[in-house]
Amino acid sequence: MVETVKYDLLVKGGLVIDPSQGIHDKLDVAVFKGRIVNLGVNLNPKESKEVLEVDGQIVTPGVIDLHTHVFYLLGHKREGLKVDSTSLAKGVTTVLDAGSFYPEDVEAFRYYIVERSRTRVYALLSMKPDGNPREYGETVKANRDFLVGIKYHHGGLGTMDMLILAREAADWGECMLMCEPYGPKLKTILEYMYKGDVLTHSFHPPPRRGLLDEDGKVLPEVWEAIKRGVYLDQGHGRSGFSFEVAEKCLKQGLPPFTISTDLHKLSVNGPVYDMPTTMSKWMALGMSLEEVIKRSTLHPAIVLKKGGYLGTLKIGACADISCFKMLEGEFVFEDSAGEKRTGRYKLEPMHVVRSGEVVF
Ligand SMILES: [Zn+2]
Numbered sequence: 001m002v003e004t005v006k007y008d009l010l011v012k013g014g015l016v017i018d019p020s021q022g023i024h025d026k027l028d029v030a031v032f033k034g035r036i037v038n039l040g041v042n043l044n045p046k047e048s049k050e051v052l053e054v055d056g057q058i059v060t061p062g063v064i065d066l067h068t069h070v071f072y073l074l075g076h077k078r079e080g081l082k083v084d085s086t087s088l089a090k091g092v093t094t095v096l097d098a099g100s101f102y103p104e105d106v107e108a109f110r111y112y113i114v115e116r117s118r119t120r121v122y123a124l125l126s127m128k129p130d131g132n133p134r135e136y137g138e139t140v141k142a143n144r145d146f147l148v149g150i151k152y153h154h155g156g157l158g159t160m161d162m163l164i165l166a167r168e169a170a171d172w173g174e175c176m177l178m179c180e181p182y183g184p185k186l187k188t189i190l191e192y193m194y195k196g197d198v199l200t201h202s203f204h205p206p207p208r209r210g211l212l213d214e215d216g217k218v219l220p221e222v223w224e225a226i227k228r229g230v231y232l233d234q235g236h237g238r239s240g241f242s243f244e245v246a247e248k249c250l251k252q253g254l255p256p257f258t259i260s261t262d263l264h265k266l267s268v269n270g271p272v273y274d275m276p277t278t279m280s281k282w283m284a285l286g287m288s289l290e291e292v293i294k295r296s297t298l299h300p301a302i303v304l305k306k307g308g309y310l311g312t313l314k315i316g317a318c319a320d321i322s323c324f325k326m327l328e329g330e331f332v333f334e335d336s337a338g339e340k341r342t343g344r345y346k347l348e349p350m351h352v353v354r355s356g357e358v359v360f
Contacts, residue, residue, distance in 0.1 A: 003046040007032050008356055010048035011321055014059035019294035020301075020312035029059060031319040034356040039313060052358055054323045057350050060293050061311050062093030062320025064300035065275050067200050067235040067260035070121060071109055075100030079264040086263055088119040089360055090274040091349035093320035094310055095119055096300075098178055098200065098235070098262070099126035099151030103139040106147065114146045118359055120320070122304060124151040124178055127166040129159070137172020148304060149176035158183030167192045176303070178233070181210045187221045195229030198303060202232040202256060203249060205242030205337040216248045226254075231303055236272045236281075236336065237262030243335045246285055255287065258303060259295045271334045276324065276347040281333045284343025289326070321353035 009031040016027040016039065023039070030038035030048065045051045069075055070083035080100055081087075087095050101109055103125060114121045123146055125136055140147045150173065152158055152166035163184060170177035178198040179189050193199065204210040211222050211232075226232065234241060234256045249255070259279055261272050272278060279292045301311025309318050325348040333341050352360040 003044060005047060005049055006030070007037065007048035008050065009319070009353065009358065010043055010045055010051045011059055011323070011353065012043070012045060012051055012053055014054035014057045014323060016059045016313065017290060017293050018061055018313040019290055020061065020298045021314060023313070024290065029313060029321060031353070031356045034319050036313050036315055036317045036319050038315065050358070052351060052353070054351060057323045057325055060322050060324070061297040061313050061317075062352075062354070063091050063275055063296050063322045064094040064304070064311055065092045065260050065263070066096045066198070066233055066258045066300040066303060067098040067262045068095040069100045069262075069264040070095060070097050070117075071100040071113060074105065074108060074112065076126060079266060081263060081265060081268055083113065083117050083119045083121060086268055086274065088352055088354065089349070090276055091322040091324060091352055092275045093120060093322065093352060093354050095121055096148070096304065097121060097123040099124050099153070102126055102128050102131070103135055106139055106143055110143070110146065118354055120354070122146050122148050124149045125169070126151045127153055127162050127169060129162055131165055131169065133165050133168035134172050136169035137174075140173030140175050149173070149178060152177065152179045153182070160184050160188070163189060163192055170197070186210055186219070190221050190225040190230065193225060193230045196231070198231045198233050198258075199225070200233040200235035200260070201237060201240035201262070202234060203241050203245040205239070205245060205335070210245065211254070212245060212248060218249060218252050218254050222254070231257040233258045234260050234278070235262040236260065236267070236278050237264070238267040238271070239336045241336045243285065243339050243341050250285060250287070255291070256295060258300045259292065260300070271336055276349050277333070280331065280343060280346045281335075281341070283345050284331070284333050284341045319353060319356040322349070323351035324348060325350050
């Protein structure tokens with residue numbers, strides 16, 4: 001009997017964890033024309049042109065890293081990385097460049113990075129001290145295919161004036177504002193943030209405690225911001241993440257909405273390394289694998305307003321798929337303050353499917 005070929009690719013034999021559908025099961029994932037077309041038990045490999053055997057691996061929606069710097073050789077401080085080797089090869093199918101350039105470099109970013117990378121790349125426009133909010137907003141509107149918001153500010157140089165400009169720019173562009181907790185007091189920064197905006201470097205180490213008061217309690221203004229729809233992003237980076245602060249927040253019921261690296265030249269060789277290592281750190285702090293995956297797939301897709309298309313393996317969604325091995329042993333992780341924690345698990349990237357194509 002001759003089977004008809006129904007699929008381009010079958011990702012076969014893995015443990016599918018897709019928090020967008022509450023799935024945690026051994027299932028095969030079928031792909032056709034760059035989209036997910038079927039999820040099922042023991043799908044027939046003869047019905048697929050290509051089969052990717054992933055026995056013993058964890059299969060998730062393509063991982064999204066909401067804080068990177070990937071304007072290689074051209075971005076601010078020349079800190080950008082080659083996105084395909086530092087993100088895609090590590091299981092990340094989509095990144096957000098969180099502020100590496102000004103409006104005058106939008107075309108260069110599009111030409112050299114967005115159009116020439118296998119990784120899906122979105123970006124924020126970095127606010128400058130004398131930036132024109134209207135020009136920023138118009139630039140976002142004219143490049144909505146990859147520009148999704150405004151960044152206040154890359155590199156910890158923010159001032160009150162720049163915060164106001166960034167807010168106005170986001171209003172002109174009808175887009176998100178991502179803020180670092182630097183410059184004015186956190187309370188003031190949060191007052192300028194609306195529903196859908198993102199605070200990054202949320203778990204900054206002391207003495208800049210950020211979310212916590214002097215007794216280690218989450219500040220009331222943080223709870224208020226979350227209630228009105230502000231998202232907390234990790235943005236690990238060279239100096240932006242403390243195990244101690246994260247533990248205190250987790251204990252009070254405040255996890256990050258999104259897990260992200262703030263990967264750039266000065267963090268990629270430690271303490272951050274890559275997204276799977278960053279995800280594994282949250283497991284070392286006691287977060288479940290499902291929660292870690294949710295905050296690295298479904299949640300960043302929601303922030304990017306791409307829910308249903310990215311960050312999910314629902315039928316009809318874009319066929320971005322990440323496959324990991326869960327290593328068991330004794331793994332020592334380090335935060336931005338040099339503090340260490342030991343974890344039992346570490347995610348190891350194995351395969352990456354981008355728009356239905358096996359790229360690693
Ligand atoms: Zn950054």
